Amino acid sequence: MAVGQYEDDEDDDESLDIGEELLAALDAIESAGTFASKGELPYLDPQIKVKDVGTITLPLQEAQARQMIDQAHQAPYGKGSETLVDTAVRNTLELNPDQFELGNPEWDSYVEKACAFVARDLGIDAPVSAELYKMLIYEKGAMFKPHTDTEKSAGMFATLVIGLPSPHEGGDVVVKHQGDKMTLETQKHGFSYVSWYSDVVHEVLPVRSGYRWVLTYNLCIDPSQQRPTACLQTEGARYLHEILKTWIGQKDRDMSHAYYRLDHEYTQANISLNALKGRDMAAVHLLKDISKTLNVEIFLALLAKSEFGSCEYYGDYRRKRYYYRARDYGFRDFDDEDDEDADYYGRRGARHELQEVFETSYEITSLVDLDGCRLVKDMELEKDNVLQEECFKEVDPEEDYTGYQGNSGPEATHWYRAVVIVPRDSIADFLAKSWARESIYMSIDQRENVTSVIGYLAKTLLHTSGNQSVIEPLKDLCRKVWSPDQGEEFGSFRERLALPEPANTKVLQAAITLKDQDFIKNAAEHHDGNLSLEFFKWTRDQLDAGTTSFDDIKDSLLRAIRGFPELWKRQVAIKNLVPPTESMPEDVKSWINTVHDGILEMILQQELGAEDGYAVVDMIPGYHDFAYLSNRVLPAVEGRLAAPSFLLAFLSRLHQCITEGSFSSDNGTNLYRQVARSLVDKIDIYTLHGEVRDERPAKLSPYWAPRTTPPPKSFVVTDKTLVDFISTLTRVFPDSDSIMGFLSRRICFRAPAIEASKFHLLWLPFLHSLGKFCETNSIPSSSPDYRQIFAAILKAYFNTYVGEEPTTDASFARSSVGCYCGDCTWLNEFLKDPSQTVCRFPMGKQRRQHLHNTLEAAQIDCTHETERVGSPHTLVVTKTFRDHDKAVAEWKKRKAEATIKVHDFSKSELTVWLGEDYDRLMKMVDPRSSSGRSARTVPPSQRLAPIKPNQQTRPSISRNEACPNPVAGRKRKATDTDVVDLAEDD
Numbered sequence: 001m002a003v004g005q006y007e008d009d010e011d012d013d014e015s016l017d018i019g020e021e022l023l024a025a026l027d028a029i030e031s032a033g034t035f036a037s038k039g040e041l042p043y044l045d046p047q048i049k050v051k052d053v054g055t056i057t058l059p060l061q062e063a064q065a066r067q068m069i070d071q072a073h074q075a076p077y078g079k080g081s082e083t084l085v086d087t088a089v090r091n092t093l094e095l096n097p098d099q100f101e102l103g104n105p106e107w108d109s110y111v112e113k114a115c116a117f118v119a120r121d122l123g124i125d126a127p128v129s130a131e132l133y134k135m136l137i138y139e140k141g142a143m144f145k146p147h148t149d150t151e152k153s154a155g156m157f158a159t160l161v162i163g164l165p166s167p168h169e170g171g172d173v174v175v176k177h178q179g180d181k182m183t184l185e186t187q188k189h190g191f192s193y194v195s196w197y198s199d200v201v202h203e204v205l206p207v208r209s210g211y212r213w214v215l216t217y218n219l220c221i222d223p224s225q226q227r228p229t230a231c232l233q234t235e236g237a238r239y240l241h242e243i244l245k246t247w248i249g250q251k252d253r254d255m256s257h258a259y260y261r262l263d264h265e266y267t268q269a270n271i272s273l274n275a276l277k278g279r280d281m282a283a284v285h286l287l288k289d290i291s292k293t294l295n296v297e298i299f300l301a302l303l304a305k306s307e308f309g310s311c312e313y314y315g316d317y318r319r320k321r322y323y324y325r326a327r328d329y330g331f332r333d334f335d336d337e338d339d340e341d342a343d344y345y346g347r348r349g350a351r352h353e354l355q356e357v358f359e360t361s362y363e364i365t366s367l368v369d370l371d372g373c374r375l376v377k378d379m380e381l382e383k384d385n386v387l388q389e390e391c392f393k394e395v396d397p398e399e400d401y402t403g404y405q406g407n408s409g410p411e412a413t414h415w416y417r418a419v420v421i422v423p424r425d426s427i428a429d430f431l432a433k434s435w436a437r438e439s440i441y442m443s444i445d446q447r448e449n450v451t452s453v454i455g456y457l458a459k460t461l462l463h464t465s466g467n468q469s470v471i472e473p474l475k476d477l478c479r480k481v482w483s484p485d486q487g488e489e490f491g492s493f494r495e496r497l498a499l500p501e502p503a504n505t506k507v508l509q510a511a512i513t514l515k516d517q518d519f520i521k522n523a524a525e526h527h528d529g530n531l532s533l534e535f536f537k538w539t540r541d542q543l544d545a546g547t548t549s550f551d552d553i554k555d556s557l558l559r560a561i562r563g564f565p566e567l568w569k570r571q572v573a574i575k576n577l578v579p580p581t582e583s584m585p586e587d588v589k590s591w592i593n594t595v596h597d598g599i600l601e602m603i604l605q606q607e608l609g610a611e612d613g614y615a616v617v618d619m620i621p622g623y624h625d626f627a628y629l630s631n632r633v634l635p636a637v638e639g640r641l642a643a644p645s646f647l648l649a650f651l652s653r654l655h656q657c658i659t660e661g662s663f664s665s666d667n668g669t670n671l672y673r674q675v676a677r678s679l680v681d682k683i684d685i686y687t688l689h690g691e692v693r694d695e696r697p698a699k700l701s702p703y704w705a706p707r708t709t710p711p712p713k714s715f716v717v718t719d720k721t722l723v724d725f726i727s728t729l730t731r732v733f734p735d736s737d738s739i740m741g742f743l744s745r746r747i748c749f750r751a752p753a754i755e756a757s758k759f760h761l762l763w764l765p766f767l768h769s770l771g772k773f774c775e776t777n778s779i780p781s782s783s784p785d786y787r788q789i790f791a792a793i794l795k796a797y798f799n800t801y802v803g804e805e806p807t808t809d810a811s812f813a814r815s816s817v818g819c820y821c822g823d824c825t826w827l828n829e830f831l832k833d834p835s836q837t838v839c840r841f842p843m844g845k846q847r848r849q850h851l852h853n854t855l856e857a858a859q860i861d862c863t864h865e866t867e868r869v870g871s872p873h874t875l876v877v878t879k880t881f882r883d884h885d886k887a888v889a890e891w892k893k894r895k896a897e898a899t900i901k902v903h904d905f906s907k908s909e910l911t912v913w914l915g916e917d918y919d920r921l922m923k924m925v926d927p928r929s930s931s932g933r934s935a936r937t938v939p940p941s942q943r944l945a946p947i948k949p950n951q952q953t954r955p956s957i958s959r960n961e962a963c964p965n966p967v968a969g970r971k972r973k974a975t976d977t978d979v980v981d982l983a984e985d986d
């Protein structure tokens, strides 16, 4: 009997079409509101005062309407990324908020009340704020064709229009959404509001008479605010819960996951639970709540339907047949007049002319979690799993209209949005589709998908440990990624997939939580240096809580630490795992010794920066005694005297430890002196670099263009580090004069060799810091050791940074471009021939583009323009002397800049430091000293100090520098009058 009952139940389940039931359950969810709303408002004069018109009396009279129209401009609309004015699309006059004032102090709370009405109507359970956007005036015939509004900020979700009293006929707003239509009329004599979700298609019908006069507002919610949760207690909610439970409980599930199309449109940037509108919000919120008790995972997705076909393009002056790939979410812009290649790309808007569809494909362009964080991109979409059969059918051509967009901003995308429901035990299979591929190679996107899925699975495991359905897939994926040939699935990629830091960290944490020794060991070994240092704090907490034991994981931890190529990270990892103040058991001590032995080896082997210098000292207090420092660390450090940045940091931290009492003062100071003396003996200030503060990636340049490499970290120092060093020297050495004298001579000796690019970043700030140091320590900066430093660096600055005025040899020979293809060989022959000044290259667009690129990359002094006549067009290259003129202009700029920089020092300081050279230096930036002179180079008498022959050609400055290197050996062209007279100032 009982058995029979059971079988009956099962039969019931099997006969149930889960897809249909799920669809019905989701469709039955009702939103609390509608997609648009309208209503009357009480009478309250906002006291509108328009610039150059005055206060407007209500209701609006003809005369003032005309005056306002005189102040107004045509309202634009957005199309793609452009903002256009076209009165056939939008014929409205607008005033910007800075052209008028709303004088009534009660107006803001009046608008707030209107917002509350809208929130109620649209079903929004969160505070809504309104941002005044425009004042619009529609005269007879004015209208706005169907469009959607651009969401101008993260929280914007709707538009509010407040109609002001002004008699008119026509001008109703028609809104359409999901096949529903509403007409919203603004009041003729009183106040009223109309509002709609931004993605709802709406149009303003033509005004037949009078003036339609409104204020428009952007409505926003705080996107970070948690929205109130849906109610699980309704019958509909219980039904949905029931269906999902049945689905998950099925033994052989037909449908492994499901997509349910959302009602509203969201973009890549704003799709997340909190940004959902209307019914979408209700449905996804409910699903999220259900997922807390049932084993389902909820995602949001952007789906795309791609059509491949043919169309005819009717341009204004030609007719052509085009084949292209049309995507529902917009087109590649191709506005180049020179459009022999346009055939390949199609044109914006051409979708409406797609005549024959050859092929249609569907994909998920982006899958995000409910917080809007992207999980994967570009994965296959199984259309059968979409619950709505009609999902990809266009409901209403007008609603599906992509042409225009309201206000201004990016074009409304035309994707389909869906909520994705995946039973947890199918999650791994589902996500694995994001790297399923037809070709043998994996794309970059697919590789990224693999890494982010690993991170996701590990995170899921950490939060719901014991989630069996995730453990094996995660381990399996990791195994494939870690193995050198990556198994079959990841074949054909020789380099191993590197996981990003968060993924590695989560995987290792998950492995530890699972207590799976093999998995831990492998995860520890394969992080490629991308492991969060916070992981070691987390591990300490696990050890403290007893969830794992040191003995179990110490070997793996050692592997994890050895995975860091940076010395300092290894020490920080130790500190995070075993803080130095704790009393340590013997096994931990010996484990730390092993790590430190490795660090000592590293000191001698690799490039070391400041962080490594600090870390090496941090190895001692709390872990070792002073003897370890002098017997084991010191010999290694002394082997790295050519890494000034490392040594300066080492000394600085050493001094700090002495001051804090971590080391005995005698021992510590002796050691300090020993290392400091060696450093002063060895340091070559020419090698030092300032800290590059702005690390924005250089603009993408073609592969053949020279690239700038960051300076080696061993040589990167700050002005403060240098002055701190000097400051400590004067305190630590009993005979500080002699060491300072020595250091000063070393600086002076090499100052003339300092590269031009280094003055602003390092050496001028150094002089300022040094000046301050002298002042606070009552050291006269006129004392010889200091004065010499100031003088040497300032002189070098003028000679090297400003340099001589560029001259030119007037030859038409140009250097070659760095490519050896047939076209470039032809180009190079022309370039190097001094007798040729113009050359014509008739060729197709791609080849012209290539010549253009190589000429730009090689910075050849020439112009290159396309002559758009005949077929193919011709690229005309003409040699010029523009570079010389540019060099002169840049030299003047540098000179003016230097003048200002020198002004940062006081005249009295400069006279003391420069002594006899003061006048000569000032002359160098004094326009009168060169005006009227016909000399083609700066006369030798004006040079400050002879530069040794081998230093005359200055090392070139990186292309990133604001001020390029002056070009030596060029003739002076014009006198300069644009430089401030430094001598007279002050």
Ligand SMILES: O=C(O)CCC(=O)C(=O)O
Pocket (backbone or CB within 6 Å): 136, 144, 149, 161, 173, 202, 204, 214, 216, 406, 407
């Ligand atoms: O005038 C109206 O009521 C609406 C104007 C509009 O649609 C817009 O500014 O985007």
Ligand SMILES: [Fe+2]
Pocket (backbone or CB within 6 Å): 147, 148, 149, 159, 202, 406, 407
């Ligand atoms: Fe609009």
